Amino acid sequence: MTNLLTIDMNMTNTDTNTAADMESIEIRKDQLQLTPAAVPDKGVLLGFLRQMLLIREFEVRTMQAYQNRLIGGFCHIYIGQEAIAVGTIAAVNPDDPIVLAYRDHGHALARGMDPKYCMAEMFGRIGGCAKGKGGSMHMFDADHYLYGGHGIVGAQTPLGAGLAFATKYEDEVINGGKSNHVTLCYMGDGALNQGCFYEAMNLASLQDLPVIFVLENNRYSMGTSIERGTSMAHDLRVKSEAHGIHHAIVDGKNVISTYQDFSSIADWCREESRPFFVEAQTYRYKGHSMSDPRKYRTREEEANEESKDCIDILENFLMEEHDVTQDSVKQMARQVKAQVLQAVEWAKNSPEAPIEELYTDVYTDVWGPYLGTSKPEMLRGEGSEQ
Numbered sequence: 001m002t003n004l005l006t007i008d009m010n011m012t013n014t015d016t017n018t019a020a021d022m023e024s025i026e027i028r029k030d031q032l033q034l035t036p037a038a039v040p041d042k043g044v045l046l047g048f049l050r051q052m053l054l055i056r057e058f059e060v061r062t063m064q065a066y067q068n069r070l071i072g073g074f075c076h077i078y079i080g081q082e083a084i085a086v087g088t089i090a091a092v093n094p095d096d097p098i099v100l101a102y103r104d105h106g107h108a109l110a111r112g113m114d115p116k117y118c119m120a121e122m123f124g125r126i127g128g129c130a131k132g133k134g135g136s137m138h139m140f141d142a143d144h145y146l147y148g149g150h151g152i153v154g155a156q157t158p159l160g161a162g163l164a165f166a167t168k169y170e171d172e173v174i175n176g177g178k179s180n181h182v183t184l185c186y187m188g189d190g191a192l193n194q195g196c197f198y199e200a201m202n203l204a205s206l207q208d209l210p211v212i213f214v215l216e217n218n219r220y221s222m223g224t225s226i227e228r229g230t231s232m233a234h235d236l237r238v239k240s241e242a243h244g245i246h247h248a249i250v251d252g253k254n255v256i257s258t259y260q261d262f263s264s265i266a267d268w269c270r271e272e273s274r275p276f277f278v279e280a281q282t283y284r285y286k287g288h289s290m291s292d293p294r295k296y297r298t299r300e301e302e303a304n305e306e307s308k309d310c311i312d313i314l315e316n317f318l319m320e321e322h323d324v325t326q327d328s329v330k331q332m333a334r335q336v337k338a339q340v341l342q343a344v345e346w347a348k349n350s351p352e353a354p355i356e357e358l359y360t361d362v363y364t365d366v367w368g369p370y371l372g373t374s375k376p377e378m379l380r381g382e383g384s385e386q
């Protein structure tokens with residue numbers, strides 16, 4: 001039987017290549033050199049800390065509400081990954097679009113969504129950002145250019161390319177200027193294995209779309225480690241290199257360096273109108289979703305990762321470099337806790353959507369009430385028996 005390697009060699013031999021030529025094949029090196037932005041000042045860093053504390057407290061209360069059955073359905077907790085949402089969103093402009101996977105509460109808060117609307121959305125209440133119709137996985141906030149959390153793994157990647165196409169078209173064609181926006185398209189490591197991601201990269205590269213695919217590599221997709229489920233897990237640059245898209249790795253546990261690196265990458269994408277693929281290395285402390293017993297990894301591994309916590313890293317920096325005291329951090333944590341508890345109260349007191357709401361904000365309004373037959377009301381009377 002001929003193996004693939006032999007076929008390959010035969011094909012090469014029919015070319016003009018010799019063995020000597022093959023030895024001299026050069027691996028293309030990424031030549032792009034970017035200088036990270038400066039470390040932000042104390043005020044900005046305190047803002048980062050407040051946001052990360054807010055997200056963490058919000059997620060703790062979310063877990064509590066879920067356990068008390070105030071939240072139903074799927075619910076994915078962002079604890080451990082806060083530095084990525086905070087550092088990356090701070091590095092772009094407020095009107096740069098962002099689009100998310102389903103682990104989306106942290107990004108929504110970092111983008112400026114009021115925690116009340118985020119919490120009420122999870123409670124399925126009318127006071128939620130999508131009137132409670134979307135739930136945990138579908139935070140959406142058009143005023144803040146947040147184009148949703150998405151539940152189908154990878155589905156947001158073509159949307160990210162599309163958003164970048166839209167801003168580029170608006171900037172260049174409608175407004176007759178230079179493309180001046182950059183879209184952030186977040187994805188988990190599980191999305192690396194979805195075909196649509198490669199289609200999105202292909203189009204983004206072909207059409208010079210200013211989109212950054214932000215890979216939040218937390219090393220697991222549900223219970224599957226990246227090494228088990230993804231080829232070339234040790235060198236993910238190859239995923240984008242095939243499309244002529246630059247790749248960078250950022251320390252997703254360090255909000256300061258994430259911000260610094262990301263700022264210069266985002267500036268480059270905006271200036272050049274080109275895509276980028278950024279791998280932010282991180283870890284999720286909790287299970288995949290609320291019902292995950294985490295049997296696929298050891299408690300030692302978790303403890304080791306939690307000992308390098310993103311909030312601790314920033315707190316230590318602020319204490320060492322800016323004389324921030326433990327007391328002032330505690331005070332900030334108390335303020336944030338009060339804010340989140342208010343959000344929980346708002347969600348609890350917010351009514352459920354009235355029944356008529358079932359028929360609003362949907363693509364069709366022609367279906368009627370359920371009548372207990374197998375054929376939907378909306379399809380009757382159209383002369384079709386199919």
Ligand SMILES: Cc1ncc(C[n+]2csc(CCOP(=O)(O)OP(=O)(O)O)c2C)c(N)n1
Nearest residue numbers: 103151152153188189190191218220221222
């Ligand atoms: C197309 C598709 N396949 C499978 C699923 C089921 N599923 C939901 S989340 C998930 C894991 C994704 O992991 P990752 O992208 O690493 O994101 P993380 O949960 O780590 O944030 C899978 C397989 C899905 N939602 N969509």
Ligand SMILES: [Mg+2]
Nearest residue numbers: 188189220221
């Ligand atoms: Mg993952």
